[in-house]
Amino acid sequence: MNKNKYPKLVVDLKKLRHNIDHVLIKCQDQxxxxxxxxxxxxxxxxxxxxxxxxxxxxxxxxxxxxxxxxxxxxxxxxxxxxxxxxxxxxxxxxxxxxxxxxxxxxxxxxxxxxxxxxxxxxxxxxxxxxxxxxxxxxxxxxxxxxxxxxxxxxxxxxxxxxxxxxxxxxxxxxxxxxxxxxxxxxxxxxxxxxxxxxxxxxxxxxxxxxxxxxxxxxxxxxxxxxxxxxLAKDLQDLWGFDMSDMHQDVFTLQAEVIEVKEKPSYPVGQIEFDAFGNHPAFEDQGVHKRAIIGLGKVDFAFADMLLPRDEDIKILGASSDHTILDVQNCKHDYKVGDVVEFDLCYATIVYATNSQNVDVVYI
CATH class of the missing domain: 3.20.20.10 (Alanine racemase)
Known part of the structure; x- marks a missing residue:
């Protein structure tokens, strides 16, 4: 087995068990x-x-x-x-x-x-x-x-x-x-x-x-x-409940950087449709440092719902098999071969765990 195979979903079973036990106790008490x-x-x-x-x-x-x-x-x-x-x-x-x-x-x-x-x-x-x-x-x-x-x-x-x-x-x-x-x-x-x-x-x-x-x-x-x-995230993020006694990092999605270059932030040429038939809009912010990771919409569906653990990363968008990150303001100097980690929400985990391209490992 190639331990360095990416993209990878790392599942912490101890943290999952903690979350299960915690919810069971709260419910059983009632x-x-x-x-x-x-x-x-x-x-x-x-x-x-x-x-x-x-x-x-x-x-x-x-x-x-x-x-x-x-x-x-x-x-x-x-x-x-x-x-x-x-x-x-x-x-x-x-x-x-x-x-x-x-x-x-x-x-x-x-x-x-x-x-x-x-x-x-x-x-x-x-x-x-x-x-x-x-x-x-x-x-x-x-x-x-x-x-x-x-x-x-x-x-x-x-x-x-x-x-x-x-x-x-x-x-x-x-x-x-x-x-x-x-x-x-x-x-x-x-x-x-x-x-x-x-x-x-x-x-x-x-x-x-x-x-x-x-x-x-x-x-x-x-x-x-x-x-x-x-995940224990929706109740906190959507409804404002304090879920600090739960692990929200049971699942970690890891992806490898496959390109790092400085490029314009606004596409050059006549804009028509993207790979999914959408007519996208872009903001011209000049030339920015961008990184591409080997992960795409077929693996998580919703680029705007991926949650980079490096808070300085901005997700610009994705096609089927590429996700484009703005790393202009990152403290870490991202290079080809680096691994970027993401938290997931419910909308993305159902795709990531269902993707044959994502290797699942347990710790």
């Missing part, structure tokens, strides 16, 4: 179980294993191949499928996951059929759309009828709970008032079926502020948390 979400780091099995070792009863992701890879790696945990299943993957959902989130009766019927064929009992959580307008039942009567059907007719399924998702599409805040709407839904269902549901799954990292502020509605007893553990 009677909330954490399903550890691994989709943000593309289900890296070494990371998934840290969730299992920390005691997460469920490891959650949106991709079945990530569950299968984790199982093949030897991760000892139950798994939760958190993207509502495709009808075509019902058999694999039952085979690989102990529980899934659902919002379509036709899929529930298919899961029930497959669970029967596989001699399994599969848990389902019915999703409720509280206004974010992604997945989930919008009509409360349809939700109730689905719950009654699962409870009384789909004998290979277990109606384990209801859940919601907030903040991923419609950017709706997971306020106590909004989450109380979920509590009202679960109480409506429990009254009709005559028993208490196991899970009231109150969302993801966007619902974690209710834990930090101590105002989570009492019936919410599960959260599906990924970003607040693996």
């Amino acid at each position: 009677g909330i179980e954490v399903a550890g979400v691994i989709k943000g780091c593309t289900g890296l099995p070494e990371c998934a294993n840290q969730f299992a070792l920390a005691g997460c009863r469920y490891i959650a992701t949106s991709r079945l191949e990530q569950i299968e890879e984790a199982r093949n790696f030897g991760v000892q945990s139950d798994f939760m499928m958190i993207r509502i299943p495709m009808l075509s993957e019902a058999a694999d959902v039952v085979r690989l996951a102990e529980v899934s989130l659902n919002s379509e009766m036709k899929v529930l019927e298919a899961l029930n059929h497959q669970a029967g064929l596989q001699d399994r009992r599969h848990k389902v959580i019915l999703m409720v759309d509280l206004g974010d307008l992604r997945e989930g039942y919008w009509d409360k009567e349809e939700l109730l009828q689905a719950a009654l059907r699962v409870e009384n007719e789909l004998y290979n399924l277990e109606l384990a709970g209801i859940g919601t998702n907030l903040g991923c599409y419609g950017a709706i805040a997971a306020t106590p008032e909004k989450l109380n709407e979920l509590v009202e839904c679960v109480e409506m269902i429990e009254e009709k079926i005559g028993r208490e549901l196991e899970f009231v799954s109150g969302g993801s990292t966007t619902s974690y502020p209710r834990v930090l502020e101590g105002n989570m509605p009492r019936r919410i007893n599960q959260l599906r948390i990924g970003e607040a553990i693996i």
Whole structure:
């Protein structure tokens, strides 16, 4: 193995475990179980294993191949499928996951059929759309009828709970008032079926502020948390929460400098379209020292969301395989062969961990 292969993503498993333990303790103190979400780091099995070792009863992701890879790696945990299943993957959902989130009766019927064929009992959580307008039942009567059907007719399924998702599409805040709407839904269902549901799954990292502020509605007893553990940045950068007791450098993206030259800051010639069909705008700042690193948009997608650890570096932009840095004002004299380090946010880590060009190493 070439230890000097770049680009490279360095994963600090000790820091990751610290973050997992910290969030689990905070949630458990308020009677909330954490399903550890691994989709943000593309289900890296070494990371998934840290969730299992920390005691997460469920490891959650949106991709079945990530569950299968984790199982093949030897991760000892139950798994939760958190993207509502495709009808075509019902058999694999039952085979690989102990529980899934659902919002379509036709899929529930298919899961029930497959669970029967596989001699399994599969848990389902019915999703409720509280206004974010992604997945989930919008009509409360349809939700109730689905719950009654699962409870009384789909004998290979277990109606384990209801859940919601907030903040991923419609950017709706997971306020106590909004989450109380979920509590009202679960109480409506429990009254009709005559028993208490196991899970009231109150969302993801966007619902974690209710834990930090101590105002989570009492019936919410599960959260599906990924970003607040693996990066712990969004709650600080977007909402202003103090996350200083968490490691925000679990992941370090490293890239090698492949060119350093002084060049004009404004392109010379007729400006048309870049490699992605955009018509870019530039500011003429004269001749500046620029460095190119061997890393591009196919590896991280959003150049403006890369976070150089050298705060003097300015990211000018990127094409598919090149990222251009302004190093004019850097204290370090960058040369070809130097390695530049970056922190990641959620939007960039999902690409970096999914890129075949980025070598992943663990410390």
